[in-house]
Amino acid sequence: xxxxxxxxxxxxxxxxxxxxxxxxxxxxxxxxxxxxxxxxxxxxxxxxxxxxxxxxxxxxxxxxxxxxxxxxxxxxxxxxxxxxxxxxxxxxxxxxxxxxxxxxxxxxxxxxxxxxxxxxxxxxxxxxxxxxxxxxxxxxxxxxxxxxxxxxxxxxxxxxxxxxxxxxxxxxxxxxxxxxxxxxxxxxxxxxxxxxxxxxxxxxxxxxxxxxxxxxxxxxxxxxxxxxxxxxxxxxxxxxxxxxxxxxxxxxxxxxxxxxxxxxxxxxxxxxxxxxxxxxxxxxxxxxx
Amino acid sequence: xxxxxxxxxxxxxxxxxxxxxxxxxxxxxxxxxxxxxxxxxxxxxxxxxxxxxxxxxxxxxxxxxxxxxxxxxxxxxxxxxxxxxxx
Numbered sequence: 001x002x003x004x005x006x007x008x009x010x011x012x013x014x015x016x017x018x019x020x021x022x023x024x025x026x027x028x029x030x031x032x033x034x035x036x037x038x039x040x041x042x043x044x045x046x047x048x049x050x051x052x053x054x055x056x057x058x059x060x061x062x063x064x065x066x067x068x069x070x071x072x073x074x075x076x077x078x079x080x081x082x083x084x085x086x087x088x089x090x091x092x093x094x095x096x097x098x099x100x101x102x103x104x105x106x107x108x109x110x111x112x113x114x115x116x117x118x119x120x121x122x123x124x125x126x127x128x129x130x131x132x133x134x135x136x137x138x139x140x141x142x143x144x145x146x147x148x149x150x151x152x153x154x155x156x157x158x159x160x161x162x163x164x165x166x167x168x169x170x171x172x173x174x175x176x177x178x179x180x181x182x183x184x185x186x187x188x189x190x191x192x193x194x195x196x197x198x199x200x201x202x203x204x205x206x207x208x209x210x211x212x213x214x215x216x217x218x219x220x221x222x223x224x225x226x227x228x229x230x231x232x233x234x235x236x237x238x239x240x241x242x243x244x245x246x247x248x249x250x251x252x253x254x255x256x257x258x259x260x261x262x263x264x265x266x267x268x269x270x271x272x273x274x275x276x277x278x279x280x281x282x283x284x285x286x287x288x289x
Numbered sequence: 290x291x292x293x294x295x296x297x298x299x300x301x302x303x304x305x306x307x308x309x310x311x312x313x314x315x316x317x318x319x320x321x322x323x324x325x326x327x328x329x330x331x332x333x334x335x336x337x338x339x340x341x342x343x344x345x346x347x348x349x350x351x352x353x354x355x356x357x358x359x360x361x362x363x364x365x366x367x368x369x370x371x372x373x374x375x376x
Contacts (some may be wrong), residue, residue, distance in 0.1 A: 004335040008301070008302060008336045008350075008351035009298045009302045009303065009305070009306055009351055010301050011304065013331075014309060014353035014354060015353075015355035015356070016355075017333070020331065045303070048304070050294075050300070051296060052296045052300055053301040054299070055297060055298045056298070181327075181330045182330075183351060189323070207355075214355035214356060215291075215331070215355055215359065215360045216355070217355065218361050219360060229367060231340075243310070265294070
């Protein structure tokens with residue numbers, strides 16, 4: 001059996017979706033890869049000094065600049081003339097991508113560096129204790145959007161980051177989910193075969209922050225896709241293709257996690273979350289014909 | 290600390306995270322396995338090995354007992370058993 005490029009012994013929580021997605025990405029990319037990491041859960045649990053779970057060159061600098069450091073790595077490899085044989089992956093969590101690192105990401109996409117940027121979207125700042133981020137979904141209970149008499153959780157919808165990346169006119173944008181692991185492998189392979197900046201966003205359940213049982217990681221990620229709350233779409237040179245689903249009611253997804261517990265006996269709020277799913281389904285034409 | 294901190298690749302293997310398991314651990318029955326590899330693909334710890342039917346097994350030194358392998362197995366060939374059972 002081939003050795004994994006992301007090894008055992010990292011200190012992620014039991015059932016962590018991010019560690020699973022990170023391993024799928026790096027195993028698919030292969031050993032000729034340089035990884036640049038933002039600060040975040042992934043950086044902290046995979047490289048507990050003096051140990052590292054990575055079997056490939058791996059760089060961490062700051063919270064906001066994985067995309068900028070990766071741009072520098074790419075420019076250096078271009079100068080050395082070895083860029084064509086080496087893949088560069090910049091990766092970050094959702095906070096490091098959508099909020100703190102957005103400027104560096106936008107610069108990377110605009111300058112046209114040949115880099116695959118992977119965002120592991122666990123929908124809040126999990127490393128520092130579940131604070132709301134730009135990618136936190138509507139009505140989720142986090143420590144900075146708590147529920148109460150006048151609050152039903154996060155009041156704002158999820159930031160449409162794949163579309164922000166797409167607006168830069170880059171050749172490849174995709175969303176993926178650990179509920180469909182082969183789909184992640186296929187998309188990484190495809191992305192690395194394309195020259196230019198690529199953006200990928202992977203939905204990764206977090207048992208600690210979403211408050212679900214660790215054995216449900218896979219099932220919950222799958223339900224998010226099947227309810228239409230996390231559409232799996234792919235834009236190749238702007239041409240859209242999406243995974244078709246038979247939409248399930250959003251309750252099935254929401255009731256699995258304690259961060260949405262306050263919605264279950266609240267039909268009004270459920271309707272609003274269902275409206276989010278419905279608008280996704282309509283927008284990306286997800287319904288199986 | 291200033292300057293680069295460099296550590297050996299894959300050195301996290303020194304970290305025996307198997308001691309994190311509290312209640313349950315997976316048991317690979319190795320009876321109806323069809324070698325679909327889904328347990329190997331889904332394991333967040335990357336501690337499952339095997340390549341043919343009925344040969345898949347996890348490394349209990351690293352397994353944190355999350356139970357995703359048992360949840361994903363299409364043949365129910367992996368079951369979660371109590372940590373202190375004698376099997």
